[in-house]
Amino acid sequence: MIEKRKNxxxxxxxxxxxxxxxxxxxxxxxxxxxxxxxxxxxxxxTNILMGFSGLVPFGNVVFFGIGAYFTGxxxxxxxxxxxIALILGGSVCFVFAFVVGHPVLKLKGHYFAIATMGISEAIxxxxxxxxxxxxxxxxxLPLVPLEVNASYLFFYFxxxxxxxxxxxxxxxxxxxxxxxxxRAIMSNxxxxxxxxxxxxxxxxxxxxxxxxxxxLAGGIFAYWYGYIDPPSVFDIGISVRFIIxxxxxxxxxxxxxxxxxxxxELLSETVWSQFLFIHLGxxxxxxxxxxxxxxxxxxWFYRQKFSLEALMENVRKGKL
Amino acid sequence: xxxxxxxxxxxxxxxxxxxxxxxxxxxxxxEIIGLxxxxxxxxxxxxxxxxxxxxxxxGSIRFKGHEIVGLKPYTINRLGIARTYQVVxxxxxxxxxxxxxxxxxxGRDGKGRKMKAAWEKADExxxxxxxxxxxxxxxxxxxxxDVKRLEIAKAxxxxxxxxLLDEGMAGLNPKEIxxxxxxxxxxxxxxxxxxxxxxxxxAVMSISQRVVVLHQGLLMxxxxxxxxxxxxxxIKAYLGEKYTLRQKNQGEAKRx
Numbered sequence: 001m002i003e004k005r006k007n008x009x010x011x012x013x014x015x016x017x018x019x020x021x022x023x024x025x026x027x028x029x030x031x032x033x034x035x036x037x038x039x040x041x042x043x044x045x046t047n048i049l050m051g052f053s054g055l056v057p058f059g060n061v062v063f064f065g066i067g068a069y070f071t072g073x074x075x076x077x078x079x080x081x082x083x084i085a086l087i088l089g090g091s092v093c094f095v096f097a098f099v100v101g102h103p104v105l106k107l108k109g110h111y112f113a114i115a116t117m118g119i120s121e122a123i124x125x126x127x128x129x130x131x132x133x134x135x136x137x138x139x140x141l142p143l144v145p146l147e148v149n150a151s152y153l154f155f156y157f158x159x160x161x162x163x164x165x166x167x168x169x170x171x172x173x174x175x176x177x178x179x180x181x182x183r184a185i186m187s188n189x190x191x192x193x194x195x196x197x198x199x200x201x202x203x204x205x206x207x208x209x210x211x212x213x214x215x216l217a218g219g220i221f222a223y224w225y226g227y228i229d230p231p232s233v234f235d236i237g238i239s240v241r242f243i244i245x246x247x248x249x250x251x252x253x254x255x256x257x258x259x260x261x262x263x264x265e266l267l268s269e270t271v272w273s274q275f276l277f278i279h280l281g282x283x284x285x286x287x288x289x290x291x292x293x294x295x296x297x298x299x300w301f302y303r304q305k306f307s308l309e310a311l312m313e314n315v316r317k318g319k320l
Numbered sequence: 321x322x323x324x325x326x327x328x329x330x331x332x333x334x335x336x337x338x339x340x341x342x343x344x345x346x347x348x349x350x351e352i353i354g355l356x357x358x359x360x361x362x363x364x365x366x367x368x369x370x371x372x373x374x375x376x377x378x379g380s381i382r383f384k385g386h387e388i389v390g391l392k393p394y395t396i397n398r399l400g401i402a403r404t405y406q407v408v409x410x411x412x413x414x415x416x417x418x419x420x421x422x423x424x425x426x427g428r429d430g431k432g433r434k435m436k437a438a439w440e441k442a443d444e445x446x447x448x449x450x451x452x453x454x455x456x457x458x459x460x461x462x463x464x465x466d467v468k469r470l471e472i473a474k475a476x477x478x479x480x481x482x483x484l485l486d487e488g489m490a491g492l493n494p495k496e497i498x499x500x501x502x503x504x505x506x507x508x509x510x511x512x513x514x515x516x517x518x519x520x521x522x523a524v525m526s527i528s529q530r531v532v533v534l535h536q537g538l539l540m541x542x543x544x545x546x547x548x549x550x551x552x553x554x555i556k557a558y559l560g561e562k563y564t565l566r567q568k569n570q571g572e573a574k575r576x
Contacts, residue, residue, distance in 0.1 A: 176435060180422045184411045191409030194371065195478050196397040196426040 015164070022156050030152045034224065036265040037159035038217050042238070043245040043257035044166045045213035048173060049206045050243070051252035052182035055105070058239050059116030062123050063093040063211040065233040067218030072139045072228060073132060086219040093215030094208045101204035117236065124234035138229030141222055155224045162220060163258070166213040171254050173209070182206055183252075248290055250297030259298050321348040324482055324513050325370070325401075330379035332362075332369050339365040341537040343379070347482065347515060352508050354528035354545070355517045358558050361534040363517045364406055367484050370515075371403050372396040383482070398428050402480035404471040406487045406517075410459040416470055417455040420445050420477045427478020442477060449473040449503060465496040472503065483507065484515045489523055497523055521563065525549065533558065 022030045046060050070089035074080040080088070104115050127133045144151045173179045181202040184192040192199055222228045242257075245264050250256030267286060272279040293311045294301045304310040325347040332340040339362045347353055355363050368374040370381060372393040381389050388396055411419050421442040424430060433441070446452050449469055454462065459470065468488050475483055485504070489497050501523055508514055508527075518524040524531065525545040533541040533554050541551045548554055555563075 177425050180418065180425055183414055183418075184422045187411040187413055188409045190373065190393075191405070191411065191474075192422075193393040194373075194397060194403055194405070194409070195423040195474055196394045196428070196430060197422070198392075198394045198426075 018160060022153055027149070027152050030156050032265070032269060034152075034156045034159045036261055037156075037163045038221060039242055039245060039265055040163040040258045040261040041159065041166050041217040042214055043242040043249070043261050044163065044170055045210045045217070046242055047246050047251060047257045048166075048170055048210040048213075049203075050246055051170075051257070052174070052179060052186060053203055053206055054186035055109075055203065055207075056113045056243065057116045057207065057210070058113040058236070058243065059118070059120030060210065060214055060242075061234060061236060061239040062116070062120035063097065063214035064218035064221070064238060065120075065123065065127065065230070066093050066096060067215030068222035068228050068233045069127060069133055069139070069218075070215070071219035072141050072222045075142055075223075076139065077132070082223055086216060086223075089219040090212045090215040093211040093218075097208040097211035098204055101207045102200065105200060105203045105207065117239075120234060120236065120239070124230050127230045127234065133230070136229060138227055139222075141226050141228070143226065144223065155220070158220050159217075159224075162213070162216050166216075167254060167258065169209065169213070173206075174254065178202060178205060244287060247295075248287070248297055250299030253297070253299040256297050256299040263298070321351075323347070324349040324384065326380075326382040327366075327370075328380045328382070330366075330369060330376050330381060332365055332374055333377050338537045340369060340376075340534075343534075343539050345532055345539065345542055347513060349481075349513055350508075350511060351529045352504070352514045352516060352527050354524040354531040355515055355534065356519070356521075356524060356531060356558065357534035357540070360536075362537040363534055364486055365537075366534070367403060367486050367515070367517065370396075370484065371401060394426070397478055397480075398426075398430075400428055400479070400481035401484065402427070402475035402478045402482070403484040404468070404475050404486055404488055406490070408464075408467045408471050410462075410467055410470055410474075412460055414459065415455065416451060416457050416459060416462070416473075417442055417446065419459060419470060420455075420473050423474045423477025427480075429479060445473050445477045448476065448506070450499075465492050465499075468492065468500070469503070472507075476507065480512060482513045482515065484517075486517045487519065488516070489518055489520050501527055521559070 018033075021033065025033075042064065046057060050056050067089040070092050071082070071085045074085040074088060075082060100119060104112065104119070107115050128135050133139060144154065146154055181192070181197050184195070184197055185199050185202065189199055218233060221233070241264065242261070245260030246257045247260070248263060249258065249260030268279070268283050271282045275282050293314055295314055301310070323346045327346070328344050330340055330343045331338060343366065355366070357363055365374065369376045372388065372391050372395070376389045379389070380387055383399060383401060386399070388399065411422060414422070417439075421438050424438045424441045424445070425433060430438075443452070443455075446455050449472060451466070451469060451473055454466060459467065462470065472485070472488060489500050492500060497520060504514060504516065504527055516524055516528065528545055530543060531545050531548045532539065533548060533551075535557045540557060541548055541554050543551070549559065
């Protein structure tokens with residue numbers, strides 16, 4: 001109980017700090033943190049499916065793209081206000097995942113991961129070739145009707161709210177029916193069916209919820225950047241990045257994916273500014289080291305009370 | 321007696337092999353029915369067919385008068401048929417209490433339950449199965465006897481009318497077997513019908529009101545334990561001469 005209170009207190013302080021942060025920081029830091037929150041949202045959204053049910057949706061970036069394009073197109077062609085377009089974009093992702101999920105989630109393990117990548121590539125090709133998205137030309141969204149500093153703050157708090165929202169959703173899921181269903185499915189699908197869990201339904205639901213928040217992040221991204229084209233919003237690299245964040249932070253935990261997002265984004269920013277030419281190499285090496293020493297992520301390392309022995313045990317288990 | 325589950329002409333084939341062939345028998349409400357037979361005689365297949373893990377190729381299974389062949393396992397569970405697995409299937413990474421609460425949340429009437437009510441029901445089930453003191457243990461730290469007990473607890477959490485136990489006592493020591501038998505009897509007293517698959521003859525014969533014997537997928541005999549142990553065919557195929565002899569001697573010893 002004391003542990004729980006301590007966690008809530010810590011969380012509260014962290015949130016307060018992040019609320020006041022942009023009023024003290026320069027626009028460079030505000031922009032960097034908006035990016036971190038975006039990846040935090042994406043990682044947490046995917047964590048809902050990946051962390052609890054063990055399925056790895058490599059192509060989840062497809063919802064990022066759909067969210068971005070849907071928001072952009074409804075604003076441009078139909079003149080919808082941003083927030084309505086954004087919510088609609090997320091909802092379209094939810095429905096899309098729900099429809100596609102029923103056949104695709106019958107696949108297991110790697111086959112599911114590959115199928116989601118296939119879907120992502122297929123949607124990218126469609127977006128490149130239909131008229132409504134203006135294909136490879138890309139889409140210019142309306143400008144934010146705010147002065148520069150205010151627009152920085154606007155997107156900072158927008159992304160921040162999205163991250164907090166998806167984290168609350170994840171927390172709620174973990175304590176409720178859906179969370180237990182998913183954890184039972186991850187551990188043992190046959191056993192789960194035998195105690196009355198409608199396994200396909202819960203997997204699809206988890207994917208759809210994760211799609212909704214991924215779509216939200218995409219919609220905000222589109223308005224923030226002001227310009228989107230298929231290669232940038234349907235980039236599998238984005239998926240890979242947030243999946244690394246989940247693994248690094250700790251899949252199936254609430255705070256893990258967010259820690260992963262902070263770590264990777266800050267690290268890549270530092271590495272990029274210090275080692276301009278080999279920054280990807282340095283980043284890769286650091287990730288390899290982290291995975292060797294703590295394959296279950298930061299949260300696991302914290303739970304082991306930062307013991308060095310536990311780190312070495314992982315190295316031995318990895319037969320290195 | 322009221323019929324709870326009626327199996328009619330059920331067959332299940334794996335390729336050319338008939339794992340269950342033209343099986344017909346009824347399970348009556350409130351009884352404990354033993355299901356015995358040599359390895360490969362189709363006991364586990366029959367359980368899988370009843371619970372919907374496998375679809376029967378022929379025949380019909382009626383539960384409380386409703387046809388259940390072709391339904392999904394989770395639907396069948398919610399109708400009131402729960403099972404345990406021969407190879408235990410606990411939810412690793414969750415505590416004993418969480419395992420049980422999952423059963424409470426998704427079993428019969430689980431849909432309308434709030435979390436708080438679900439935890440309370442889970443504690444009741446744990447109490448019934450004498451697992452209260454281990455409720456916060458992770459399942460990977462349990463002994464095999466406790467895991468088997470947890471399997472029963474999980475099944476009971478779904479609030480069944482019919483409980484199918486697939487070798488719940490294999491690998492247990494005599495003391496643990498006695499505990500398991502006590503639990504089964506207690507569950508039966510609550511009005512729950514049980515189908516018990518078991519190789520431990522002493523156990524199955526002592527608690528069952530009737531025993532079904534399968535042999536090579538066929539129904540070989542059905543009757544009270546007393547008639548089964550005297551059945552020539554069953555002795556030849558499964559029990560063996562020695563078992564009958566020992567039973568006889570014990571019986572005579574008791575009389576003396």
